Amino acid sequence: MSTGLLAEYDIDLSNVDAPEYGKPADDIYEFTLGDVSLVASSKNPQNKFIVFSYLLGETGLTYREWFGLPLDPASPTDKEIQKLGFYKQRLAALGVAPDEMNTITSDDLIGTTGTFELRTTKGKDGNEYQNIRSFKVNSAETSAPAKKKPATAVDNPFA
Numbered sequence: 001m002s003t004g005l006l007a008e009y010d011i012d013l014s015n016v017d018a019p020e021y022g023k024p025a026d027d028i029y030e031f032t033l034g035d036v037s038l039v040a041s042s043k044n045p046q047n048k049f050i051v052f053s054y055l056l057g058e059t060g061l062t063y064r065e066w067f068g069l070p071l072d073p074a075s076p077t078d079k080e081i082q083k084l085g086f087y088k089q090r091l092a093a094l095g096v097a098p099d100e101m102n103t104i105t106s107d108d109l110i111g112t113t114g115t116f117e118l119r120t121t122k123g124k125d126g127n128e129y130q131n132i133r134s135f136k137v138n139s140a141e142t143s144a145p146a147k148k149k150p151a152t153a154v155d156n157p158f159a
Contacts, residue, residue: 023130024063028117029056031063033094036106039066046071050087052109054116063118065090065132093135113138 006013031054041047052065067087070076076084091101094112114137120130 023120024056024059024061024118026118026120026130028115028134029054029059029063030115031056031113033109033112034062036109052090063130063132090135093137095137 033052034055035051035053037051037053039049039051041049048069050067050069052067054063054065055061056063067090068080068083070080070084088101091104092098094109096104096109100108114135116135117133118130119133120128123129
């Protein structure tokens with residue numbers, strides 16, 4: 001007889017798979033951009049990042065995409081400029097016009113919908129990295145709700 005925390009429920013956890021925390025499975029997801037924020041590194045607070053948090057379909061999962069910012073914005077290194085290039089590329093993929101990239105706010109981006117694929121690859125350092133591939137934003141016509149006409153007595157007998 002079991003005396004553990006689940007004894008009264010007669011549950012055997014050896015038949016239950018534990019979820020893998022930290023990253024969603026490699027797959028194609030519908031996303032909604034849920035948040036865009038500026039975050040300081042927990043390991044080194046002088047390192048700052050812009051973080052895009054994508055809500056993945058109906059799964060309840062979130063995927064975060066991190067874009068590093070220069071330590072000294074007045075004289076960024078070549079590597080920091082390359083990281084800014086990835087951020088600029090993502091803004092363009094989100095439909096931000098080139099003349100709006102310096103003035104875009106999180107409120108302008110939050111709620112954007114689309115699809116992307118998550119794929120894990122092994123880096124030269126032997127570590128695994130999960131990245132976004134095939135990023136597509138829904139066009140304004142497909143993501144905006146259909147305009148509703150005013151209800152009439154025929155449409156709504158309770159009106």
